[in-house]
Amino acid sequence: MDIFDWITEVVAPEQRNSEDLLYEHMDSQSDRCLPIIYLPFDPTDGRHWRDRGAALDFALATQAEGKRVLDLGPGDGWPSLIIAPFAGEVVGVEGAHRRVDVCRENAARLGITNATFDYVKPGDPLPYPDQSFDAVVAASSIEQTPDPQAMLVELYRVLKPSGRLRMYYESLARYRGGQEREMWLGAVDSETTRLFLLDRHIDDEFAVQVTLTYTLPEAALAAALGGDAQGVSLEAITVDRLTRLESQRVDAGICTTQHASASTLIRWMTEIGFSSVQATHSGIWIAGCLFGALRAETRPATLEAIDSYLRPIVQVGVDLLAPVDLNPMLTAVK
Secondary structure (H helix, E strand, O other), X not given: OOHHHHHHHHHOOEEOOHHHHOHHHOOOOOOOOOEOOOEOOOOOOHHHHHHHHHHHHHHHXXXXXXXXXXXXXOOOOOOHHHHOOOEOEXXXXXXXXXXXXXXXXXXXXXXXXXXEEEEOOXXXXXXXXXXXXXXXXXXXXXXXXXXXXXXXXXXXXXXEEEEEEEEEOOOHHHHOOXXXXXXXXXEEEOOEEEEEEEEEEOOOOEEEEEEEEEOOOHHHHHHHOOOEOOEOOHHHOOHHHHHHOHHHEEEEEEEEEEOOOHHHHHHHHHHHOOOEEEEEOOXXXXXXXXXXXXXXXXXXXXXXXXXXXXXXXXXXXXXXXXXXXXXXXXXXEO
């Protein structure tokens, strides 16, 4: 029997949303690797250039400079805290209490005073009046909501006329060809470990994620699952091994998330009433390409110089149409 079928039929995990399954349990969604938020900006690191390209992308694509911006699902404060210097005010909304606490802590540590963070129970309407934001940004968050289409209706509602939504999202098409399923282990504490299993249904645009928690240290659980010092492979996780571990399992949760493709998102937003929805190139990609194309000695060497260099190029990129089948970033105008 397939392990996901066995888990569903025999273990019968509790249905949860992604916040309860994952994000309430994370100290950091980014493993504390975000430039500016956690790390000093390094102009010699291409990853930091891409992050700066993202900041400029969200700010320029939404025309948000000096305006009031809503950030759906900032996680560790991204992109709220990197676009705050461009915006007049940023409001981040999260469905996990722990994420709100982390965002507030990061804002306080960085001395950012024009970014605030609110908790909203997943699936509830946003607690803001109609037409209360000039712009909305959403970075890999719309697919984590219980009903992405309903959330887009809410984002449309709170946008002012001519307001812009800029969206980065996780289409599942990138995982086609061997990455449809994944697993990993995560220590809860020294004596308890969670097994994460992810099953992506690419053509149907949804993913199923399961967590099984055991009263075993991480190394012991890895060994019981057929792993070694190099880790555990998904192929090694069998129904027989999971059955033998049942007496040490203390929790099981399951979550299904809808991962709409660009074509689906464009259709939804058009039906909702957005006056235009465009698939465009991203500042993230542009900044990464430029970093690789420039010789080290010719690259700008400060954050200010990088911003000055990237800004006009990113502005062109976020207005440049990209093929929809690449599932690029989207800009929607109310």
